[in-house]
Amino acid sequence: MSATLLQDLKARGLIAQMTSEDELEQHLANGNVTLYCGFDPTADSLHLGHLVPLLVLTRFQDEGHKPIALVGGATGLIGDPSFKAAERQLNTPDIVSGWVEKIRSQVSQFLKFEGVENPAIVANNLDWTGDMNVLDFLRNIGKHFSVNAMINKESVQQRLNRDGAGISFTEFSYALLQGMDFAELNRRHGCTLQIGGSDQWGNIVGGIDLSRRQNGAQVFGLTVPLITKADGTKFGKTEAGAVWLDPAKTSPYNFFQFWMNTADADVYKFLNYFTFLPAEQIQQIEREDAEREGRPQAQAILAEEVTRLVHGEAGLTAAKRITEALFSGDTSSLSEQDYEQLALDGLPSSALSGADLAETPLTTLLSDAGLAPGGKQVKDALQRNAVLVNGQAYGVDDNMRAAEIFTQTQAKYQKYFLVKLGKKKHHLFTL
RNA sequence: GGUGAGGUUCCCGAGUGGCCAAAGGGAUCAGACUGUAAAUCUGACGCGCGAGCUUCGGUGGUUCGAAUCCACCCCUCACCA
Numbered sequence: 001m002s003a004t005l006l007q008d009l010k011a012r013g014l015i016a017q018m019t020s021e022d023e024l025e026q027h028l029a030n031g032n033v034t035l036y037c038g039f040d041p042t043a044d045s046l047h048l049g050h051l052v053p054l055l056v057l058t059r060f061q062d063e064g065h066k067p068i069a070l071v072g073g074a075t076g077l078i079g080d081p082s083f084k085a086a087e088r089q090l091n092t093p094d095i096v097s098g099w100v101e102k103i104r105s106q107v108s109q110f111l112k113f114e115g116v117e118n119p120a121i122v123a124n125n126l127d128w129t130g131d132m133n134v135l136d137f138l139r140n141i142g143k144h145f146s147v148n149a150m151i152n153k154e155s156v157q158q159r160l161n162r163d164g165a166g167i168s169f170t171e172f173s174y175a176l177l178q179g180m181d182f183a184e185l186n187r188r189h190g191c192t193l194q195i196g197g198s199d200q201w202g203n204i205v206g207g208i209d210l211s212r213r214q215n216g217a218q219v220f221g222l223t224v225p226l227i228t229k230a231d232g233t234k235f236g237k238t239e240a241g242a243v244w245l246d247p248a249k250t251s252p253y254n255f256f257q258f259w260m261n262t263a264d265a266d267v268y269k270f271l272n273y274f275t276f277l278p279a280e281q282i283q284q285i286e287r288e289d290a291e292r293e294g295r296p297q298a299q300a301i302l303a304e305e306v307t308r309l310v311h312g313e314a315g316l317t318a319a320k321r322i323t324e325a326l327f328s329g330d331t332s333s334l335s336e337q338d339y340e341q342l343a344l345d346g347l348p349s350s351a352l353s354g355a356d357l358a359e360t361p362l363t364t365l366l367s368d369a370g371l372a373p374g375g376k377q378v379k380d381a382l383q384r385n386a387v388l389v390n391g392q393a394y395g396v397d398d399n400m401r402a403a404e405i406f407t408q409t410q411a412k413y414q415k416y417f418l419v420k421l422g423k424k425k426h427h428l429f430t431l
Numbered sequence: 432g433g434u435g436a437g438g439u440u441c442c443c444g445a446g447u448g449g450c451c452a453a454a455g456g457g458a459u460c461a462g463a464c465u466g467u468a469a470a471u472c473u474g475a476c477g478c479g480c481g482a483g484c485u486u487c488g489g490u491g492g493u494u495c496g497a498a499u500c501c502a503c504c505c506c507u508c509a510c511c512a
Binding site: 087166230231233234237257260261262263264265266267294295296299323326327361362363364372373374375376377378379380381382383384385386396399400421422423424425 | 475
């Protein structure tokens with residue numbers, strides 16, 4: 001049973017590295033194991049990059065293993081230098097502890113705590129590092145780490161070699177803290193496996209060594225690959241920044257749209273990474289898409305599956321409602337209630353203040369609304385007839401005519417204006 | 432503490448007295464072509480509808496004129512102590 005889990009992960013391309021495959025396979029087959037994955041509070045929400053290891057935890061739990069989500073209340077105060085180009089700015093303890101709570105609850109929504117034989121645990125490494133004494137740390141932990149080995153790690157090499165960069169002792173010590181976590185979880189909960197992103201390999205290995213030296217325990221590590229896109233650009237970023245799991249930071253609609261825009265070259269890989277659809281079914285989808293003309297179905301399936309996973313059925317429904325209304329090109333069928341709902345569902349919207357419309361150019365109006373980062377981009381769009389208000393195109397000449405455009409008689413239901421800039425950016429104005 | 436090298440518009444990186452809102456590349460945005468994809472081509476890319484306004488670590492100074500010269504300061508890195 002457990003052996004098939006590793007095989008499935010492998011088939012999905014979810015394994016970047018692992019410690020001795022045969023022994024790990026054997027270990028998993030021998031019974032249910034306790035495993036952990038750490039999430040550092042580097043912001044007030046997790047983002048897409050965290051989703052893959054988080055879902056792998058879920059995959060393990062579904063197979064009967066016991067997952068521990070470790071929130072890095074301590075490590076978050078230090079900052080992981082692994083493969084980071086520059087030293088990080090330290091955050092204050094207040095901020096970090098606030099983030100810890102948010103991350104804790106986010107992580108929790110993907111794991112089962114009740115009604116199963118292997119309930120998940122959420123831990124915080126501040127619990128065992130917060131009160132630690134410096135001398136204890138240096139004697140009991142530091143003694144087990146070789147600076148030679150640490151310096152030779154690939155994850156810090158580029159920092160050491162790079163001109164204009166460097167690494168502080170603080171960040172250099174990060175690996176020790178993470179190593180301590182593994183050893184501690186091994187003692188407390190019998191945790192024998194750590195998973196993480198492939199950038200965590202060095203840190204994980206450090207923890208394996210420490211567990212062996214301190215506890216005489218054999219423990220294992222497994223990393224998931226770094227998610228890359230076929231075109232070489234960074235995954236998980238949009239023009240608005242990172243794609244967050246928190247619906248208050250990235251609305252379910254935007255989240256859904258992010259996945260809809262996945263390139264063909266990536267979409268099947270992402271189906272394997274981000275959904276629980278069986279690998280065979282994904283191959284089936286790929287075969288069907290190859291045979292059909294035009295638009296593949298994979299993006300829609302991916303968007304649906306992941307949105308449901310992160311935002312639930314209600315979030316998915318809302319996202320699809322907006323998507324259908326905006327991209328069908330036919331908004332005439334929208335009822336007054338539909339318009340009200342769109343704003344609630346996460347379509348960006350704002351109220352027109354009316355008073356200064358005569359004075360305000362469209363460029364200002366639309367860039368303030370968030371349709372573009374500056375007036376220049378709006379102007380560019382106007383020049384190309386790429387600005388539509390309730391389906392009507394406007395040009396540069398109309399820039400100063402906001403008062404004539406946004407009148408009550410031209411509004412849908414005397415209240416609503418659906419503004420579109422370019423092909424994908426929508427905004428709802430209300431009178 | 433000493434010595435050396437640096438800090439340029441989102442990033443990388445040119446620019447060493449006027450021709451500089453500042454080369455080039457990347458990222459990003461828009462248009463064409465498409466399928467809300469990729470690739471390609473076109474345009475935009477400090478702010479401003481515009482006249483114009485504000486930038487090149489900071490503060491002062493030299494000059495008709497400074498990202499460029501001078502002084503002091505701040506910060507980063509490397510090597511040495």
